[in-house]
Amino acid sequence: MNAAPLTGAATAAELALSDAAWLEFVAGCPDALPYHHPAWASVVAEPYGFRTFALALRDASGRVVAGLPVVEVKAPLRPRRWISLPYTDFLHPLAHDDAARARLMAELDGRRREAGIASAEVRAALEGPSVHPLKEAFVHALELGPDPDAVYRTFKRPRRSIEKGHREGTLVRRGREPADLTRVFYELHTLTRRRHGVPVQPRRFFELMWERIIEPGLGFVLVAEAEGRPAAAAVFLAWNGTVVYKYSAALPELSRFRPTNVILWHAIRWACENGYRSFDFGRTDLDNEGLRAFKRGWGTEERLLAYSVLADRPPSANVPTPRALEAVIRRSPPFVTRLLGELFYRYAA
Numbered sequence: 001m002n003a004a005p006l007t008g009a010a011t012a013a014e015l016a017l018s019d020a021a022w023l024e025f026v027a028g029c030p031d032a033l034p035y036h037h038p039a040w041a042s043v044v045a046e047p048y049g050f051r052t053f054a055l056a057l058r059d060a061s062g063r064v065v066a067g068l069p070v071v072e073v074k075a076p077l078r079p080r081r082w083i084s085l086p087y088t089d090f091l092h093p094l095a096h097d098d099a100a101r102a103r104l105m106a107e108l109d110g111r112r113r114e115a116g117i118a119s120a121e122v123r124a125a126l127e128g129p130s131v132h133p134l135k136e137a138f139v140h141a142l143e144l145g146p147d148p149d150a151v152y153r154t155f156k157r158p159r160r161s162i163e164k165g166h167r168e169g170t171l172v173r174r175g176r177e178p179a180d181l182t183r184v185f186y187e188l189h190t191l192t193r194r195r196h197g198v199p200v201q202p203r204r205f206f207e208l209m210w211e212r213i214i215e216p217g218l219g220f221v222l223v224a225e226a227e228g229r230p231a232a233a234a235v236f237l238a239w240n241g242t243v244v245y246k247y248s249a250a251l252p253e254l255s256r257f258r259p260t261n262v263i264l265w266h267a268i269r270w271a272c273e274n275g276y277r278s279f280d281f282g283r284t285d286l287d288n289e290g291l292r293a294f295k296r297g298w299g300t301e302e303r304l305l306a307y308s309v310l311a312d313r314p315p316s317a318n319v320p321t322p323r324a325l326e327a328v329i330r331r332s333p334p335f336v337t338r339l340l341g342e343l344f345y346r347y348a349a
Contacts, residue, residue, distance in 0.1 A: 010065065010100070012107035015054040017041055017069060022054045025064035027240070029094045033280075034219070034237035034244050035085060036094060039212040041069040044087045047204045050074070055111065057095075057104045066095035066104040068122070079118035082108075087201075089244075089283040090139055090305055092124035102128075109310045119311035126308035132315060134307040138292060140281040140300035148272035152265070157297030162265045165258035168226065172266045175221030175233075178210045184223055185233040187334075188249035194337045195252075197326030202342050213237065219246075222266055224259030232259035236267055241277040243267065264298070 015022045017038035026036050034040060038054070045052045056067035068091070073081045085091055095101035105122075109130050112120045121134060144151060152159065175181055186206055193200040213219040219237040223230050232250035236243055245267070250260050268279055281295045283305060296302060309315045329337050 010057050010059050010103060012055060012057050012104070012111070014111075015056050015064075015067075017052050017054055019054070021064055022056060022067065025056070025067060026094065030241075031092075032094055032240050033091065033242055034239040035088050035091045036069065037218060037239055038069065039216065039218055040088070040237070041071060041085055043205065043208045043212050044085055045071045046208055047202050050086075055104065055108055057100055057107065065097075066093065066100035068093045068104070068108075070108075070120070072117070080116070082112055082117050082120040084120070084122050088123055089280075090123050093122065093126075105131075105310070112310065113312075119309050119315055121307060121309045121315075123307050125306040126310075128310075130310045130312070132309045132311060134309045134315060136307075137286060137305045138284045138302055139305045140284065140292075140295040140298075140302050142268065142279040142281065142298055142300045144268070144272050144276055144279055146272060146275070148269040151268060151272055151299075154299035155297065156299060157294075158261050158265070161258040161261040165224075165262040168257045170231070170257045170259055170262045171225045172263055173223050173225065175214070175223060178207070180223060180233075181210045181214060181221050181235065182206050184230050185221060185235060185247075185249060188230060188233050188251065189247065190334045190337050191251070192249040194329055194332075194334055197329045199329065200337050203338070209235070220267075222263045224257070224263050226254050226257035226259060229254075231257055232263055234260070234263050234267070238271070238276065241275075242280055243271045243276050243278070244280040245282055268298075 023038055026032050026038070029036070041052050044050075051072040052069065054067050054069050056064045059065050068084045070082050070084050071086055073083055073086060093101050093104055095104060105126060105128060108120050108122075109128070125133075142151070175185070182203060186203060190200045209219075214221060218239050219235065222234050222236070224232045230251075231254035232248070234245065234249070235247040237246055238244070245264070248260060248263075271279055281298065281300055284291045284295060292302070
């Protein structure tokens with residue numbers, strides 16, 4: 001952003017996510033992602049009763065010059081934590097300049113100490129005396145342009161699958177009603193999470209997503225149909241020049257119709273035609289070579305992603321889903337996946 005350098009008179013304050021000054025600041029940052037929009041923080045926090053706020057830095061005139069959204073997470077037998085933001089792939093602090101960004105991180109660390117917060121996790125790479133690296137992963141982004149056919153020609157692998165899907169008659173429609181997300185997608189999503197042996201988010205999460213994200217035009221849902229029924233569905237966030245491929249689900253028995261590839265091409269083409277600059281394929285774990293290869297095949301740029309934690313001591317490693325629980329989920333009816341999500345998904349933050 002073009003702005004005057006930060007002066008020593010800058011002060012920090014906690015703002016409500018609904019504060020007009022916060023949205024005005026975020027909307028004025030060219031590098032702000034859909035995850036920075038206050039609607040996203042409200043969706044990831046409200047189903048679980050988490051407290052939210054934006055830590056903002058104001059200059060002498062009262063203008064916000066740096067900030068980031070924060071969620072306070074509580075769990076039994078664990079100290080309180082601040083996360084920016086849970087269930088989010090990547091979220092860098094927004095700032096007018098490097099000085100404002102450094103001052104903001106110092107304020108975040110100081111305030112979490114004053115509040116008795118064990119740690120503050122930021123889903124980006126930071127530097128500083130209290131900063132500890134948490135984990136690393138890959139992110140993949142596709143640069144877009146106004147001509148979708150030119151972007152299509154950059155794909156290394158998916159073109160054959162897209163063309164096969166079209167020959168097989170795969171149809172893609174845009175979700176127009178809440179049920180397209182809370183029933184059609186959610187049922188496919190539950191089955192997909194069950195195959196992976198992990199709990200699914202509560203349905204309330206997707207009800208709020210429709211209300212706060214999809215309906216206001218900050219994202220969309222696409223459903224691919226084959227043989228007269230949903231074969232795959234995906235949820236995208238779309239704001240400020242970036243489309244994020246956030247959630248995807250599909251039926252393996254209909255994979256020959258290539259519904260996921262057709263959905264992705266439909267979303268990419270729409271993004272090009274509507275002036276978006278980047279298509280974010282999301283985070284990929286370091287050891288998931290198959291998913292990395294799939295995303296690289298779309299002509300994406302791969303880069304390393306690191307998370308950071310502000311804490312007095314290095315954080316302990318995240319505990320993965322126990323293999324026994326994974327086995328139970330895979331062998332149980334879908335309602336068990338949903339029930340476990342209702343009970344325990346909040347603790348995955």
